[in-house]
Amino acid sequence: MSNKIQLELSQVGIDFPTPKGPFTALKDVNLKIAEGEFISLIGHSGCGKSTVLNLVAGLYQSTTGGVILEGQEVNEPGPERAVVFQNHSLLPWLSAYKNVELAVKQTQKGRSKQEIKEWVEHNLELVHMSHAADKLPSEISGGMKQRVGIARALAMEPKVLLMDEPFGALDALTRAHLQDSVMEIHAKLGNTVIMITHDVDEAVLLSDRIVMMTNGPAATIGEILPIELERPRNRIALADDTSYNHYRHEVLKFLYEKQRKVESVEDHRKQRQKNQSDLSSGRLKTGTNQE
């Protein structure tokens, strides 16, 4: 990890139109991310974590401020900011290999046939999925699908890898395996990573910095916690580590004391109305968790 700032969010804010006027989801988000850094975004449901990620991905456009990648403003999606979606979102009619191949063919047009094949195989190998290259997504488990999703994103050779709660839908054991794989890949490739998570342990284990978000509306960054644990990190060794537990405690304190969230019925109703209006304007993601 160098100290060069690669990605910058500057005064980022976003309003969503609703029938009752604009709804301010994010306000004054400022963040500088160095090349090769692993950042986790953590916060309660509905605080706008996914919105931040979608802004960086270019899938949403900010109302105020902007996202700057290597000196250039981001205003449309592109392969240099590859996304690993929560629900893997592999094309169900293509095999694992073909899914990765589509991304390679599309993003690296200079490669020869042989180079494409090697690069696809290399990326499947990286996520330990070579054995299931010819399987359709419906024929492999959730964890395996997510591995292929990561391989597809990595195959685009992204400057920044964006992961939207990549392991949210997986069971605890599978999640642990995938976390280890992600640490291994990050150590090997040194990509800049922004990951959304709900899981405090996951955030502490994987991140260089944890970005904790306040509750919406007009959510913003509450605190940033640098994690100075040595890499490579081992989950079993860290379980008894005092500094690990200190970091964990800090995050929990932020989430459950400083930003305690009791969902009232009124809030729930508002949230539903918002979702409905999003749906009617066609913005709602079809995934299960709308942040």
Next chain:
Amino acid sequence: MSRQAAITFMSAKTKLVNFSSVKASLASAILPVLGLLVFIGLWNMLAKNIDTSLGQFPGTSAVWEQAQVLHQEHQTQQQKAEAFYERQEKRNADRVAKDPSYQPKIREFTGAPTFFDQIWTSLYTVMVGFFMASLIAVPLGIVCGLSRSAYAAINPLIQLFKPVSPLAWLPLVTMVVSAVYVSDDPMFSKSFITSATTVALCCLWPTLINTAVGVSSIEQDLVNVSKVLRLNAIQHVLKIVLPSSIPSIFTGLRLSLGIGWMVLIAAEMLAQNPGLGKFVWDEFQNGSSESLARIMVAVLTIGIIGFILDRLMLQLQKWVSWDKSTAMR
């Protein structure tokens, strides 16, 4: 429980399972046959009690008899046609032998079309109409599904014309075809074009609507994948939109073909265009004592062909679609 007892218990259990699965497969084989038998029984029982001005309503045996008669008529007609062409060839050969400058003319056999000729005409017509409609409806449906503005513009037209009976179109189509399709040596007969166009007008809507719905309900995540990969519009349609909406497109196509087949028979009856519908109408007008049985043969044939067409579409869908579960219905 001793080991021995456990094994006996286990094997008894497997037997039980096997028995119930055999029972299930037996039931699935027998029940349809049973249903058919009950239908035939009721039909024959009721037929005996219905007296029409054309005689008693035909039972199974009368219908079977007429089916054979229709087959014979077809064979006799074919023989006649063969004999006709043979005579013609011989005559031409004789004339050429007498006068080498003579250009022999081949005249078409003009015997009345048989039941089987009518089946073929109807099948051919419905397929052409169906393809014409699909060629328009699928691309238009994709456009409607992708663009809210296109959908908003086309939706009123869909809502307006979808409930229109094809038979209301028929006189208009007939007049337009007579006026527009003028040719000294027409490739297709006018009646064929009229029927096919009427079929196409009805086949449009289910395919159009189902395609639009399928395309507009593509998972947002897949659309986002396409955006991140920066697929252009054509690649987006070919790589993401089409494969993902194949199941709903086929639902629409199957509905369309079913409707098209029903509409065609009615159109042929009304317009006196060649085909199964005309056969039914001619038999009705003919009013002989066999007419009802012959019509019944036609009714059953129409049903069987409709069923086969649907199965063929299903097979095609299974073949093209990645989602094997939706293709089962």
